[in-house]
Amino acid sequence: MSEQNNIQKLTTASGKPYYEHENSLTAGPRGPILLEDFILHEKLAHFNRERIPERVVHAKGTGAYGKFTVTHDITKYTKAKVFSEIGKQTDVFLRFSTVGGEKGSADSERDPRGFALKFYTEDGNWDIVGNNTPVFFIKDPKKFPDFIHTQKRDPRTNTKSATMMWDFWSLNPESLHQVMILMSDRGTPVSYRHMHGFGSHTFAFINKDNERHFVKFHFKTQQGIKNFSDAEAGQMKGVDADQAQRDLVEAIDRGDFPKWTLKVQIMTEAEAATYKWNPFDVTKVWSQKDFPLIEVGELELNHIPDNYFAHVEQAAFAPAHLVDGIGFSPDKMLQGRILGYTDAQRYRLGANYEQIPVNRCPFAVNNYQRDGAMRMDGNGGSNPNYFPNSFDNIRADEAYKEPAQNLGNVVADWYDRNAPGEDDHYTQPGDLYRLMTTDEKAATVSNIIGAMSGIAGPKRDEIINRQLCHFFRADIGLGMAIAQGLGVNISAHAGSMQPAATM
Incomplete structure (x- = not known):
């Protein structure tokens, strides 16, 4: 086939081929531009909209695709299909980030690092949206906007403010555990490859017998821990502000695939009721002497996306994205993030953000969500957009019903609104x-x-x-x-x- 036959025509977004990509339509060679030049309108209008709102937190980051491989059997704790058998592999996408900085900030800032992992499982996408630390600064979601404000810019000077940060921390002693980690050299990792990742929150495992255990997730780097000193981190800001991004891309491009070992801590409901610390307090850890690490599998990153914006910038993670066999806990910060993160993604990317390829479940998705900006599929075609209905064959599978949670004086469950005593509708x-x-x-x-x-x-x-x-x-x-x-x-x-x- 000739080179001429391989040429692709330049077109508008709607597919119309056109020629004048570099010259505007004018009244004479030196005259004003005519309103008729719709190609100019399209180019400028799209350019003006190329930047979606950056993340309020975790704005600066990098990401890669990879795989997770099960190496040890934990099916007695969870029925999650991602852990169903030794050797099972699941595709993943992992985004690393700093927390407080804007998109143009330096990778070597003293800051926690985000560790957000998406598993593409046959039961839906499962997100672990964690950090490189096992704890956090606060334990109630009502404090989150205030805390993040102190990590951003002063309203008057528009500069970072040590006064704001330390004022908040001094008024919230619960932050001390995380502050100690942040102020150590762990606050300035050399690269994303050389740090651990944590789910941080307490989650739940549910097994085939509907027994619940509480769980914490630990991703242990196989590359070893490496941190900058404060002086080295400061110097790196001036040498290469994108040093961590560059490190990950170059390592994977040369075949040096970074790996982490997933380990979990397991706590029974009875142990949770009597443990010396509140096991759902994200400012505290579980002692590994009391609850030893159990090895589960290996995470490997092996592919850099071919377009940063399409994959990394549009990647959307949320603790609300769980799968059968994995549940929530009464962790207050986790409960707040269930709403906060999905709401942030809908604001940033639109109501249909889960149809963007990096966020889309590669397996069957059936629901009654319709319309909204940037709908990328057939919008349900002519099928009903309500449930229950008499026309389709979509059914709620009782096998996926989660067990009730005993919260002491009350039991949290999905109570039947038409149970006996509530069923006289006539x-x-x-x-x-x-x-x-x-x-x-x-x-x-x-x-x-x-x-x-x-x-x-x-x-x-x-x-x-x-x-x-x-x-x-x-x-x-x-x-x-x-x-x-x-x-x-x-x-x-x-x-x-x-x-x-x-x-």
């Missing part, structure tokens, strides 16, 4: 009908018949009969009048005519 509607005058009854019946006459399609009779059963249970006379008006054989509903008190 007495009061029937009483209302019986309170109506003869004319009011006639008008109501007529209105219902008129509205239900609009039901159409192959499920028409099924829907009408189901609704008639409700009317019969409320009042037999009401059901009979509506059935007659719709031309339905009343004898077919004889078994549904019992009054509400006998249901």
Whole structure:
């Protein structure tokens, strides 16, 4: 095939081929530009919108794809398919970051490092959104905006402020554990490859018998820990502000794939109830003497994305992204992040952010979410956008129901809103009908018949009969009048005519 045949035509975003990419349409060679030049409009308008809002925290970062391989059996603790058998491999994407700096800040700043990992499992995407430290500065999500404000810029001077930081820390002694880590050389890692990663929060494992254990995740670097001294970190800011980004890219490009060993700590519910520390306090660790590390598997990064923005910048992580066999705990900071992170991603990337390739589950996704900016699939086609319905075959699988949580004086569960004692939906509607005058009854019946006459399609009779059963249970006379008006054989509903008190 000739080189000419391989040439691709330059086109607009809508696919129209065009030629004048470098010269604007003008009235004469030196005249003003004409409004007609829509190519100019498209180029400038898209350019003005190339920057999406940067992350409020963790704005500066890098990322890579890789794989996770199970090396040890932990199926007695969790039914999560990602851990189902030794040797099982799962594709992953990992984003590293600093926390407080903007996108143009230096990689060697004294700061915690983000360690956000996405597993693409057959039960959906699972995110561990952690740091390179096992604890955090605060333990209640209401403090999070205030804390982050102290790590950003002073409202008056627009500079970083030691006063703001230490004022907040001095007023919140719970921060001391993390402050001690931050102020050690662990606060300035040499590279993302040479640091550990932690889930930080307490999560839950649920096994095939619906038994719950609490768990903490530890990713131990196989490259060894390397940190800058304070002087070295300061010098590196001036030498190469993107040093950690560059290090990861160059290491993977030369085949030096970084690896981490995943280990977990396991705590029973009974142990959690009596442990000397609150096991759900993210400012504290679990003693490894009390709860030894259990090896699980190996994480390897082996592929740098071909486009930073498409993959790393648009990557969206959230602690809300769990899979069957992994659950939450009463960790207050974790509970707050369940809302905060998904909300941040919807603001930054749009309601359909999980359809962006880096965030998309590679396996089946079935739901009733529709519309919104940048919808990237068929938007559900002609399928129903509500549940339950009489038309599709999407069903909630009871095998994925999670066990209740005993929280001491109360049990947290997904309680049936129509459980016994909450399931009389007919007495009061029937009483209302019986309170109506003869004319009011006639008008109501007529209105219902008129509205239900609009039901159409192959499920028409099924829907009408189901609704008639409700009317019969409320009042037999009401059901009979509506059935007659719709031309339905009343004898077919004889078994549904019992009054509400006998249901």
